[in-house]
Amino acid sequence: AQSVAQPEDQVNVAEGNPLTVKCTYSVSGNPYLFWYVQYPNRGLQFLLKYITGDNLVKGSYGFEAEFNKSQTSFHLKKPSALVSDSALYFCAVRVFNTDKLIFGTGTRLQVFP
C-alpha cells in the first residue's frame, strides 16, 4: 500500500535555530512529493515539491527539502527558524498512476522566541 508518514506530531525549536520536519513515504514508481503548510483557520498552502532532478529542493519562505531515495524520506528543513513559521506542516505523495495525493497526518511546528 502507498503511504506517507510524519513520525512527529510536534516539533519545537527556538527562533534562529535550524529546523527539520520529517517525512517518509512508501510508493510504487517514481515518487512525486510535496510539502504544504497550514496556518490557523486557513487552507493549505503549497511550499515545495520534488518531481525529479536535484535531491535538494528549494521552496517558499526559505524552506527546502531533501529527497533521499535510499531512505525513502523527504524531510523539510530551514536553516534559521522564525516565530512566524509556527504552523501545521503536511507532507504528501502522489499515488502512482493516479490523480490523487496521500497526505501525512501533519506535524505541528512551534518556534519559540
Next chain:
Amino acid sequence: NAGVTQTPKFRVLKTGQSMTLLCAQDMNHEYMYWYRQDPGMGLRLIHYSVGEGTTAKGEVPDGYNVSRLKKQNFLLGLESAAPSQTSVYFCASSPDRPTDEQYFGPGTRLTVT
C-alpha cells in the same frame, strides 16, 4: 483573481439534515478535489474530478455525493448528515498534470449535532 473559494464558511446541521457545499475556482483548473480534515488524521480525499462532468471516489466517499456541472464549480452534498461528518472540509484545484501542486480553499467548518 480569487483563487479557490468555498461557501459557506461555517454550518451547523442536525442529524438527518442535508446540505451542499460549494467550491468555485477561477484559475481554469481541470482537477478539483474535496477533502475532510480531522484531528490526528490529516487530510482524507472524499471525491475528486478530473474535468467538467466527471467525478470519482476518493478514500472516504460514503455519505457524500458530488457534481461538476461546470468546470469552475465542484459541489459536495451530504444527503443525511451524521455526527461522524463533523469536520473541516477543504476544496482544492490543480491544473492537469500529476506534477502540479494543489490550490486550497479556506475551508468549511461543519458541525452535525
